[in-house]
Amino acid sequence: MRTLRALVIKDLKLFRSDRRSLIVVVVMPMLLSLLFGFIFRSQKEGGASLHLRSRVVDLDRSPGAERLALALARNPILTARPATRAEAEKLLQDSDIDVAFIIPAGFVAAAASARVAGHASRPEITVVSDPSSRSAAGIAEGILQRTVAATLGPDLGADFARCADQQPPYATRQASISGGDAAYDGAAHALAGMGVQFIMIGGLDGAVMMLTERQRGLFRRLKAAPISRWLVIGSRLLSGAIIGFAVVLLLYAFGSMTMHVGIKGSRAGFVLVAAGFALMSSALGLLISSFGRTPQATRGAGIVVILVATMLSGAWLPAFLFPTWLQRATLFVPSRWAVDGLDAMSWRGLGLQAALAPAGVLALSALVFAALAAARFRWEE
């Protein structure tokens, strides 16, 4: 018993003396829970913090439809500004908004007729969204239904909104902007998200390996040879990128065999995005290693960085759940471009053109990370 006690106390003392473990196990969960708590609690309590970027397309132009559009604009969650149909579709395609409400021509009159004629042919307001934003569309449709009932109830001469069993003389429905074959594929999105997360962890492993090499004195042997630091950094960048790229290909081959996830868009675009992402994750690893002092401490801190980056990339949670400022901020997170780019080339079925921006952002990020890493590179501990 005494021996057991001594061994347990020994472990506790070692844990207490290991600052890295203390930070990773105790401090980091606190900081992360604080961050997540701040993001999500503010939405729940304030309500208004949840914000869906939306537009309303009023093709009816009747006084009732105008009141409805105004009510949607005044809704704190939607603040739906008016737009033409073409404008709204363009904004949806560019992922600049989450949903668009299409009020068809003659909607209010048709709803009034439907009430009289017994709801046989009810007019529909369409909630158009990106296929990946089903949850956003669901929330928007709920708000729309309440707003229509509150705004047009008097015009339609009934208080159907108060009766749960009475069907309204109109309908709402959700539609996808992409249309055609590009139905949302959760498996493909999961593949992109998990791939991004674990390839970045692979990049971190490369960083840890580099620090281990330095710790073991291998860099002394490299430095004794007539080679430059740029060659050392460049070789690490390239090897990390090759591994990352191969893993993306393997992952999608696995996804294709097991979940029938295909590259429905441009194959060249997919290769571009995958290569850009592999380069970026390798460069990120280099950057982390340039800040790290020991392999152990770097692994702990790097995991936190990668988990936050993955979360912000929308791999775990739909981005519309974030506050508006955070949704905008995620555009500066390269992993978000990786997830979006891989999604675009897989289930969205988009062309090469749609791969250029993500691949460009990823390549530029890789360049910046690699340059910073090179500037901070140290041969010795």
Add this chain to the structure above:
Amino acid sequence: MLLQAKGLVKRFGKLTAVDGVGLEVASGSCTGLLGPNGAGKTTTVSMISGLLAPDEGAVLIDGEPLAGETDPKKRKIGLVPQDLAIYDELAARDNLEIFGSLYGLRRDELDRAARAALELVGLADRARDKVKTYSGGMKRRLNLAAALLHDPDLIILDEPTVGVDPQSRSAIFDNLEALRRRGKGLLYTTHYMEEAERLCQRIIIIDHGAVIADDDLRGLEKLVPASRTLAVDLEGEDAPWLPALRDLAGVESADVAERRLRVTLADLARAPEVLGFIARHQPLHHFTTEKADLESIFLTLTGRQLRDA
């Protein structure tokens, strides 16, 4: 001259780690670089092998200054670091191919060099085995082999035998002597005095970053009062006259162990008087004066205070 280091100075903040160290290594010779922990040996070696740029002074290889990360003169240097700078997860052969390619060796050349290096250190039959399966001594020998692939003229060895068994150490010595006979210049840092005595024709002792002695062993022996100890064989363990011997003028200490009396004198000139005293108490069969070894020279020059840094 293969290597000339002139007035090397290296400062780390306020600490001057190396303060004006100069040394030379000729082809076919071995120079030992000795010093206590923290004396500046590794910093000196780092500057000579191009790992660190000196704040002052210069390193000349074949008379030309060494400068910059990519200086081609680095090809003339082979560094055996103190750490086992090899990849444990890879085979010995793979390690050598990686390190050889750093010096621009091409396939056939690399193949020949790797085979020759493995033969030299006695690892040819384990070339395909992963290094993590090697003993400590084998890893040390591979660490040496990795520095030889590009056939350097100057081999810098930073404590290359730390933690190896006597057999491996002896094998490494044999390798180094073979290399020296082939005309290679060796710069050898070590804590083990017997290694420097065996291998090095010239020995440099540094302390607190500066050279405090630079000579061959015979020259270094002259720096300390080396032959002040008499060793006398006794007929038995019992020497009741020992306290009287200790009271003699000029006797610093006198002790008996295993039928051998060791008397340390303040001056060797007192030896006849002391021997006469002993002869009066027992027959004298055999006596010697003990010659100073490198260890005693080293301790005399650098002191006995512990150095932990």
